[in-house]
Amino acid sequence: MxxxxxxxxRVKELEVDKYKYGFVTNIEMETAPKGLNEDIIRFISAKKxxxxxxxxxxxxxxxxxxxxDEPDWAKVGYDKIDYQDLHYYAAPKNIDRPKSLDEVDPxxxxxxxxxxxxxxxxxxxxxxxAVDAVFDSVSVATTYKAKLTEMGVIFCSISEAVREYPELVxxxxxSVVPYSDNYFATLNSAVFTDGSFVYVPKGLRCPMELSTYFxxxxxxxxxxxxxxxxxxxxxxxxxxxxxxxxxxxxxxxHAAVVELVTLDNxxxxxxxxxxxxxxxxxxxxxxxNFVTKRGACRGENSKISWTQVxxxxxxxxxxxxxxxxxxxxxxxxxxxxxxxxxxxxDTGTKMIHLGKNTRSTVIxxxxxxxxxxxxxxxxxxxxPRAEGARNFTQCDSLLIGNKCGAHTVxxxxxxxxxARVEHEATTSKISEDQMFYCMQRGLSSEAAVSLIVNGxxxxxxxxxxMEFAVEAQKLIxxxxxxxxx
Amino acid sequence: xxxxxxxxxxxxxxxxxxxxxxxxKIEPGEVHAVMGPNGSGKSTLSxxxxxxxxxxxxxxxxxxxxxxxxxxxADERANEGVFLAFQYPVEVPGVTGMTFLRExxxxxxxxxxxxxxxxxxxxxxxRSKAKDLNMxxxxxxxxxxxxxxxxxxxxxxxxxxxxxxxxxxxLDETDSGLDIDALxxxxxxxxxxxxxxxxxxxxxxxxxLLDYIKPDHVHVLARGQIQRSGGKELALELEANGxxxxxxxx
Numbered sequence: 001m002x003x004x005x006x007x008x009x010r011v012k013e014l015e016v017d018k019y020k021y022g023f024v025t026n027i028e029m030e031t032a033p034k035g036l037n038e039d040i041i042r043f044i045s046a047k048k049x050x051x052x053x054x055x056x057x058x059x060x061x062x063x064x065x066x067x068x069d070e071p072d073w074a075k076v077g078y079d080k081i082d083y084q085d086l087h088y089y090a091a092p093k094n095i096d097r098p099k100s101l102d103e104v105d106p107x108x109x110x111x112x113x114x115x116x117x118x119x120x121x122x123x124x125x126x127x128x129x130a131v132d133a134v135f136d137s138v139s140v141a142t143t144y145k146a147k148l149t150e151m152g153v154i155f156c157s158i159s160e161a162v163r164e165y166p167e168l169v170x171x172x173x174x175s176v177v178p179y180s181d182n183y184f185a186t187l188n189s190a191v192f193t194d195g196s197f198v199y200v201p202k203g204l205r206c207p208m209e210l211s212t213y214f215x216x217x218x219x220x221x222x223x224x225x226x227x228x229x230x231x232x233x234x235x236x237x238x239x240x241x242x243x244x245x246x247x248x249x250x251x252x253x254h255a256a257v258v259e260l261v262t263l264d265n266x267x268x269x270x271x272x273x274x275x276x277x278x279x280x281x282x283x284x285x286x287x288x289n290f291v292t293k294r295g296a297c298r299g300e301n302s303k304i305s306w307t308q309v310x311x312x313x314x315x316x317x318x319x320x321x322x323x324x325x326x327x328x329x330x331x332x333x334x335x336x337x338x339x340x341x342x343x344x345x346d347t348g349t350k351m352i353h354l355g356k357n358t359r360s361t362v363i364x365x366x367x368x369x370x371x372x373x374x375x376x377x378x379x380x381x382x383x384p385r386a387e388g389a390r391n392f393t394q395c396d397s398l399l400i401g402n403k404c405g406a407h408t409v410x411x412x413x414x415x416x417x418x419a420r421v422e423h424e425a426t427t428s429k430i431s432e433d434q435m436f437y438c439m440q441r442g443l444s445s446e447a448a449v450s451l452i453v454n455g456x457x458x459x460x461x462x463x464x465x466m467e468f469a470v471e472a473q474k475l476i477x478x479x480x481x482x483x484x485x
Numbered sequence: 486x487x488x489x490x491x492x493x494x495x496x497x498x499x500x501x502x503x504x505x506x507x508x509x510k511i512e513p514g515e516v517h518a519v520m521g522p523n524g525s526g527k528s529t530l531s532x533x534x535x536x537x538x539x540x541x542x543x544x545x546x547x548x549x550x551x552x553x554x555x556x557x558x559a560d561e562r563a564n565e566g567v568f569l570a571f572q573y574p575v576e577v578p579g580v581t582g583m584t585f586l587r588e589x590x591x592x593x594x595x596x597x598x599x600x601x602x603x604x605x606x607x608x609x610x611x612r613s614k615a616k617d618l619n620m621x622x623x624x625x626x627x628x629x630x631x632x633x634x635x636x637x638x639x640x641x642x643x644x645x646x647x648x649x650x651x652x653x654x655x656l657d658e659t660d661s662g663l664d665i666d667a668l669x670x671x672x673x674x675x676x677x678x679x680x681x682x683x684x685x686x687x688x689x690x691x692x693x694l695l696d697y698i699k700p701d702h703v704h705v706l707a708r709g710q711i712q713r714s715g716g717k718e719l720a721l722e723l724e725a726n727g728x729x730x731x732x733x734x735x
Contacts, residue, residue, distance in 0.1 A: 436535075436537050437575045439536075440560075441592070443560055451577070455577055
């Protein structure tokens, strides 16, 4: 996507001084040079034709980021990230594409086959073809989007939303995850380049699942994605993020931010199936998935539920959370996190109860295999006004083999005596008896592990929308390959 | 050709030798009962045949159909047609009986290079098998064996056997923990599955099961070997005299 001459002129007019470092000609470039400084941020903002308020917000975030220290309290270890050694903006044309599936890593192709992904989609996922080349003119995606627009649902990239619906974006962006929230969210606020924007109008129950797969992005695949979903009064939407197919990306750090807002009687169901490249068996080259996801149940009787199946990434560090402001609001978190080989995960949730009679449910299933480490870290916080608050947390760990680890770090802070908080935790191993029982019925050891683990995760899997559920089951089996025997 | 031919089978559990030279031939369609005192190696025999880890064959051979059974993994043996009805069937939480059984059934079809059954076809198959056994398939809606009574577990094993249609069914103390009525129900199920092509190895401590499932041959397994073989009368003799003659755990 090259910037046209008019835009280039306009930007030059606005920010002439800032480009005294010889940046004027650079606007025509498709890629910003490596490194992070205010110029890069202005460049990004200019490329996206953003209004000034957004540029200022980005700069505020960047300046704040400079004062922050990278956190290190999670139970994960990773090589230091050199923030100056990254490209913060690159147009899609510049990505090195394999010319055909023959050039794609055969391991990757094997996985696509196991997941039953058709050849055309394989080409898309491995970057052989650009997104728009896969769909023809009367494409599924086009008809899909037309239908949504008819109903008044806005579903587009965040960049497009900033241009087409700036007031909506300005009203809500940063209202759930403030720019100063945490190191990675702050960085994201400064340099985000892509993500989804969804707005569902009053009273509308969106009949289709919104999937990122169909959000054809003309812009770069976000290493710093920013997603904002708003469900107006009485609205309902189910949003699917990610896909089961493993995605390679030269960008190692993924620091996305997702903000959800529900007004009175509204509901957002947010499902994620994440299978980013986990690195080789020693964890080298894998993706770091450091994400801030938070939902604000602003309205009374509103509900936000997070369902995630995390099987990829070398390091996963995320706590999808709910702020239960509105009275009677409900927050839910269902998670399956699998770590194998050398993967590490420190993941969980925060349920913050502010309003009266708020309820939260947390069901976390952690599965560790190989030499992996899996930590559940959860916070249930009941504030003084949260009369009648209730939480139920169930945290189960399954260990496969003798070299992996599972850890649970629950925090409960209750400042209202009428609150009820329940926490249950179990740790188990796949028993030899169970394995033999399955094998004696003809299942291979891998099929047995897959079956047993899927059974272990059932409570979470049944929360996934149908299209994800079937793929996710297959994915669980594949992620645990080689873990037994 | 015998369906099962065991010759001089020796097997250890850990360091201890449990099977000390078992010889046994089973023809297609035959029902053999193996009886013996506790610790004689009855369950060990069933686990060795089924290929369980931790049971180490140190000598001898086992031929099943015309295959060297000991060369195969547990799941391969199952797909070749060996079925073990467990004495203590284990729970598999979160996995419904139907899902489990369909996985097992399709594993065999895949092994044989045939096309897998879809959910509808499979449901029909299970319903008809359950009907033949006079059982309800309701228990398949529940997670495998979770919260099942002893009788329900045993009936579940028999239903699985009916669907998987093994060539050799090993029933490991199927009667343990059952009252007379439950026993009769299970026995009826087993009898309904007797065919000319299916052989059964019934491992039992008590002879009463054999009142309901009439064996062609009875063997006494004690001190790791088959000490005596005979017909049904042998079972009655044992009931009258006990195992004292064969005992002397060495």
